[in-house]
Amino acid sequence: MKMNSYFGKYGGQFVPETVMSALIELEKAYKKIVPTKKFQRELKELLSTYVGRPSPMYHAKRLSEHFGHNIYLKREDLNHTGAHKINNSIAQALLAKYMGKTKVLAETGAGQHGLATATAAALLGLECDVYMGAVDAARQALNVHKIELLGARVVRVEDGLKTLKEATTAAIQAWVNEIESRFYVIGSAVGPHPYPKIVRDFQSVIGKEAKAQLKKLSVKPDIVVACVGGGSNAIGIFSGFLDDKSVELIGVEAAGLGLETPYHAGTMSKGRDGIIHGMKTLVLQDENGCISPVHSISAGLDYPGVGPQHSHLKDIGRAKYEAVTDDECIEALKLLSRLEGIIPAIESSHALGLLPRLCKGLKKRSNIVVNVSGRGDKDMDTVMNYKKGTIYG
Numbered sequence: 001m002k003m004n005s006y007f008g009k010y011g012g013q014f015v016p017e018t019v020m021s022a023l024i025e026l027e028k029a030y031k032k033i034v035p036t037k038k039f040q041r042e043l044k045e046l047l048s049t050y051v052g053r054p055s056p057m058y059h060a061k062r063l064s065e066h067f068g069h070n071i072y073l074k075r076e077d078l079n080h081t082g083a084h085k086i087n088n089s090i091a092q093a094l095l096a097k098y099m100g101k102t103k104v105l106a107e108t109g110a111g112q113h114g115l116a117t118a119t120a121a122a123l124l125g126l127e128c129d130v131y132m133g134a135v136d137a138a139r140q141a142l143n144v145h146k147i148e149l150l151g152a153r154v155v156r157v158e159d160g161l162k163t164l165k166e167a168t169t170a171a172i173q174a175w176v177n178e179i180e181s182r183f184y185v186i187g188s189a190v191g192p193h194p195y196p197k198i199v200r201d202f203q204s205v206i207g208k209e210a211k212a213q214l215k216k217l218s219v220k221p222d223i224v225v226a227c228v229g230g231g232s233n234a235i236g237i238f239s240g241f242l243d244d245k246s247v248e249l250i251g252v253e254a255a256g257l258g259l260e261t262p263y264h265a266g267t268m269s270k271g272r273d274g275i276i277h278g279m280k281t282l283v284l285q286d287e288n289g290c291i292s293p294v295h296s297i298s299a300g301l302d303y304p305g306v307g308p309q310h311s312h313l314k315d316i317g318r319a320k321y322e323a324v325t326d327d328e329c330i331e332a333l334k335l336l337s338r339l340e341g342i343i344p345a346i347e348s349s350h351a352l353g354l355l356p357r358l359c360k361g362l363k364k365r366s367n368i369v370v371n372v373s374g375r376g377d378k379d380m381d382t383v384m385n386y387k388k389g390t391i392y393g
């Protein structure tokens, strides 16, 4: 049976004919290969011995004391390569290998997904091309060096603004040209069906572990919070709690300089239905339907669309979405560093940045789980040079 390509009214496959055949092949392979014992066993082995899973569920006592609520941190920052992205990259690269593909490709903005995919490709012996806007490649020199050291090729894209949007377009074109031998590893729960479901399923390991870990601690979660760029770490942890209506789910997007300014990435707050990268979803756009430029201190949250399942969860009211500014994010990053000795990624610091507002509004002492999607090593320059009111591209 064909999988439903929609979440409510969002999702679908808004792609040219040439891409359709590859998506059909991918869906077939996904349904046939991923449920097998062999695939599941090999993936589980890699996640435990290579990525370092399960990631800990940590009761942050000093942070809890500070806010007057019990705060638990799901430590995706402790994964190999420093974020949740590797869960998905390894699983997709493994699927590519089972499908008989010899090469993978990926798009990347800040380089984190490129790094995770180059890592997975090195591990599994696959050739790997990473498409990156030339401007991004110059800005993210450290990740470019890492990707090349891992044996992958960085393809610098010189079109348009030379950033993520152009890199994605070039990657799709390259994929279409070599559709027999290439697998396209998408980095978030976005794109045409079946990618949003595949990425959700591969990241759901976060939610499954979190649920089991809390149960073992005899903690009943009241609220689960995660940051939302394309939405993969959020949907990964949410998926463990979607069926339990007593758990409130909150996604946090980037408000940049403020939702009342033009400098933000508040897709859920300010977007309207539209089409971007092959899917129908909420999109930040002007009155003519042109996609708006986005601004955030965090490259990983700087996206004018969002995964279609999040648009749907908002639509039906199962999840709530809030926005946190650059300023609130930096304050949260400093607070966690000082109180717990954990330096979070600036993306993850958006989820943490909601805590002051969230905790103030709660009537009874609550159990709050925050997904710490990554570590902050990559962000030290940004944090050191941060000045209030800076406009990030």
Ligand SMILES: *Cc1c(COP(=O)(O)O)cnc(C)c1O
Residues within 6 Å of the ligand: 083, 084, 085, 112, 187, 188, 189, 227, 228, 229, 230, 231, 232, 233, 234, 300, 301, 345, 347, 348, 373, 374, 375
């Ligand atoms: C890329 C990234 C994100 C944003 O991606 P999602 O798909 O929304 O999870 C969040 N946190 C970190 C650390 C990232 O690298």
